[in-house]
Amino acid sequence: MLARSCLRSARAFSGLRNGAVHVSKRAASSSSSGANAESPLRLNIAAAAATAVAASSIAWYYHLYGPTADAATPAEEGLHPTKYPWVHQQWFKTFDHQALRRGFQVYREVCASCHSLSRVPYRALVGTILTLDEAKALAEENEYDSEPNEQGEIEKRPGKLSDYLPDPYKNEEAARFANNGALPPDLSLIVKGRHGGCDYIFSLLTGYPDEPPAGAQVGAGLNFNPYFPGTGIAMARVLYDGLVDYEDGTPATTSQMAKDVTEFLNWAAEPEMDDRKRMGMKVLVATSVLFALSVWVKRYKWAWLKSRKIVYDPPKTPNTPPRL
C-alpha cells in the first residue's frame, strides 16, 4: 500500500514536471509567431466586441435583477419612528428609577387591563421599582394556585414575591374574544421585540392623530396609527392627559405617561441594563489599568536594549597607509 502510494506520487510529480516543460515550450512558440499574424484592425474589432459584450451583459443583468420591486407601500411599511434622546440609552446612564416607578403605575392602571407582563416576577420589582413591603403587599392582592392539599384539591393562596405578575386573560382565545379578534401582545419583551424599540413604543402610544388623513382607509374596528405597519391598529388611543395621578406630583400629560411606561417596558425587557453598564465600566477600568501597567513593564524590560550604545572602535594602527 505504502509502496503503491509512493509510486503514484512519484508518477504524479514526473507528470507535473513534464507539464511544466510543455507549458514553457508552448509559451515560447506562441510569443514568437503570434504578434505578426494578427492585424491591428482585427485586434481593435476584437477589443470593441469584447467590451460591447461586457457592457451588454451588465445591462442584461440589470434588466433582469436590477430594479427591486417594493411590494409594500409606505402605509403598509408604517411610519418609521423618530429617534428620541432617551437618557437611559446613553452609555454611562442608568434607568431613571423614579420614571420606572411612574411607568409601572401607568402599566398597572392602564395597560394591565389588556396586556400581560408574564415574564416579570414581583421579586424583580423589589429594589428597582418598589420597596420590599410594597412589592409584598402588591403580590398579596392576587391569588395563585397552591400545592395540592391532602385530598388533591388545588387551593388558592395569596401571591408571594416569587410569583409572576398575573395575566389579564386566562388564555389567548379569551384575550382574542375580549378584543374583537385581536391579541394584545405580552409586554415583557416588547421593547426588544419591535423594530425601533423605545422610539416605536413611544411614537405608537402618542401618535394617534385626531382624525385619519383624507382618503385613508381604516378597517372596521381598527384605529389609524401611522407608526403601526398597515396603519390599522386594533388598540385605540388609551393615554389621555391627566389619566393617572402620579404620586410624585409629575403632571400626567400623554407624552409624560408614554415616556414613563416606555422606559418601564425597557426595564422589563432588560432589567440587567444597570448592572451590565456597571460591569462594562469595571471592564474598562480594569483593562485601562492593565494596559498602563503593561506599558510601564515594557519600558522596564526593554530599557537595557533601548539604552545601549553600539560603538565601533577601529583598531589603532596609525602606520597603515589608507587604502585607495
Add this chain to the structure above:
Amino acid sequence: MGIWDAITELVEAAAPWSTADAEAPAQAPEETKAEEPEEEEEEEEEEEPVDPKETFEEECKNSKECAPAKHHYDECVERVTNAEANGGTKEDCVEEFFHLVHCATQCAAPKLWAALK
C-alpha cells in the same frame, strides 16, 4: 481576593453613587440615584396638564422647516376632498401625512425631551 475586596470597598466609599438598599424603611430606594437632580429642574406644577408634544409639534408643523411637507399635505387634502365630493377617488394622503408627521416629530423631539421629566 482580600485585596480586591478592600479596593472595591474603598472605591464604593469614595464614589458619589452608592448601592440602593431595597429594605430601607424610611425612604424609597430610588432616592439615592445619581442622575435625578439634573432631570428635575424642568418640573412645572400645572392645574390642567397640557401635552407639550402636541404644542411643540403644532409649532413645528407651521415652522419654515416643515413648510414643504405641510404644503404638500394641505394640497393633497384639498385635492382628495374635492375628488371625493365629485364621486370618489382611490388616492389617499397617507404618504404626505407621514412626511409631515416625520418632519414635525423630528423637529419637536429635543424640545419635548427637555420639557418632559
